[in-house]
Amino acid sequence: MNETTTTKEPKILILATLSGGYAGADYVGQQHLNYTTNTSILPVRCPSMFSTEFYIQAFEKGIDGIIVMYSGTDSPFKGGPERTAVMVDQTYKKMGELGINIKRLKLAAICTVCKKPFLKQVNEMNKTLNEIGFVQDELADQGKDK
């Protein structure tokens, strides 16, 4: 292990619900469809558990883009999707204050068989990150990195 913070390619964190995005990602795998390897998918029960602080810290640690693949109206958790949306909205405001481009955070409803929407989200995030660059450069520009 080598603890440096230099990044070769943008890092995408995907927080994916077991009942939605994570199962969707498994389905993309079963279909043997390709996407980029700069993606790390972590299973979550419901992303309503993540506070603004969690997202901001992830960006500060060097995650360039986060896609929250929640289950939308298919969520087995009452009130979970609504609370997730509230937390993501709050996070957008905080990102604005800190000078982090809000395009780095995306909330997308992905179902268990949503192969095309899954790939579209990953491709779009890659495209965005290629345009706006690394988060650490952005934070350095804001003088937040010193």
Add this chain to the structure above:
Amino acid sequence: MTEKTNPKPEETKIGVYVCYCGGNISDVVDVEKVAEKMREHPNVTIARTDMSMCSDAGQSIVENDIKELGLTRVVIGACAPSLHEHTFRGTVARGGLNPYYFHHVGLREQDSWVHSNNPGGATEKAVRLMYAGIAKANLLKPLDMIKLKAERHALVIGGGVAGLRAAYDIAGRGINVTLIEKTPFLGGRMAQLETVFPTGNNAREDLHSLINEVRTHPLITIHTLSELVNIRGYIGNYDVQIRSQSRGVSGDNAEAALAACTQEVPDDFNYGLTKRKVVYRAYEGCFPSTPAVDWEHYDGKPIEIDGQKVIFENKKKTFDLRIGAIVIATGFQPYEPPRGDYGYDELPEVVTLPQFIRYMGLRDGNVGELTWKGHPVRDIAAIHCVGSRHLAGVHEPQPDGILNNYCSRVCCTATLHQVNELLDEYPNINVYDFYEDIRTYGLEHESYYTEASKNMVRFLRFHGDQRPEVAAAPEGDTHPVLVKGKDYLTNGLEIEVPVDLVILAVGMVPRPVDDLVDMMKIPKGDDRFLLEVHPKLRPVETPVPGIVLAGTAQSPMNIQESCNAASAAAAKVSVLLASGQVELDPFVAKVDLDKCTGTGDCIEVCEYEDAIVLETMTVEGNEVQRAVVTPANCSGCGNCVSACPHHAIDVQGWEVAHYEAMVDAITMEVEL
């Protein structure tokens, strides 16, 4: 199983295992390299690879390592956690560790299978994901499953052969069953068949022996004209609401009402070939034998019975049940071609296979000569794959935008079985069989094809993108219909076959069950059939615990396969409910009373009744309010976690700290 001491993160001894998955992972990911990188981690005591971690041998390695090396955590990188997380928790428990001291990393569906174009990147990603797994494993706490009472009562939805079989098998294990059937009569599609492959038995005779067993079983309650309208709860404890319609007629006036009724509608049992009354029995000998009013078509006008004018009333009632597990056996419907397709619904000489079977069943014995609409039938064309195996870019998707690209599996054998039966009775009829492939799969089912060949059936092979065309023959022709196409058994020769009757071997589509899908949150596949967790390893379970599938609701199946699936579903339900207790993962909220100050923010955002409440307790001599979770009522959604200003709540097994540690691991640079 909870250990007394929980080692500090820096003291954990982790065993890491990376699976080849018989090449599924190792063909892309350099599995040995990944294991080598894991050995660099200070907490990793051992890192091994294996051809198949889920095999008995693979699991034994982990069990032995736990015992011999004193491992305190296990991380396995393998297929999707949905397939084997449960298996490996068992492995870890057998080794003597708390089963929640295990973390599963998906390296197949989410790495090797999606990065075959970039093996280097896939290997690097595997290392990253495994490091994240180790970071989480370091922080895991021992947990105990939540034990809840389970209602020893199953609900079976659908009274076709699959639902009946499942109900009978579950009841046979001493568990109560409620069977609900939407229509007024039991039996489903099997009742509409005559003799069936592979036995040649009469379908209704076989069906009735099963219905008799079901209706006389003391543990089975049957509700016809009934549907599920609401469901709440979880495995072991589903609260369901069922709505039943009335039959409209009963004991005393039933026969008189049937006799007196004059309003007629197309008979759906005979696929519209005949008419029936709106007070009706599906067929003679059906169960229940009491007729029922067809509420969809009844015009509401009074019917004169014994000199009295009677208006039938549909007295609907709803009732509630507490259910432990549910079998969905809602079945299929035959594909109905759009008007004009192969001449269907335009040319009177074009029928579907289900209609043809009904037609043959309706005859009063062998009538000497086969006729159709009064004309003798000498030449017949059968066309396979109607409504199945559609090709993108060649065939139109269905009205819902979905292409029927799957094989319906049953139609090839069913067609050849019918053709052979027909030729046994009428050896002088000529049959032309237009097929794309003959798929008479199954033990000795090939005999249907060889017998048809011996019976001089002329086989003509088309290509999927060049299906035969059916058109009316010109006036004055010897036959009313022409079937045209290319035959690839004779090098694509253009052929034109004049026939008296065309039988379309239509495929299967699932019965529409969107209401159930929405209520139960169960997935459908690309083909609209209900989807199992895994086609090989968990073939009858849905991802919703306690809800299983039986029969053709899941995919095209013949009767034998439908019953196999139903018995498998019944076995699953029986195992779940046998002990009267279910064990649930302990992934519920937990309050850290040292951090909680009783602000109540958590309660504000919790949508579950009595999951979290403020209770008064004494801390250091002072009466204070603190949040307290009732695990049985908590869904583990985590709404409360992000709401607490003091980070005093977490969902056990899925803590925010776990994610923070995983993000740390993911953002480290990996050098291979």
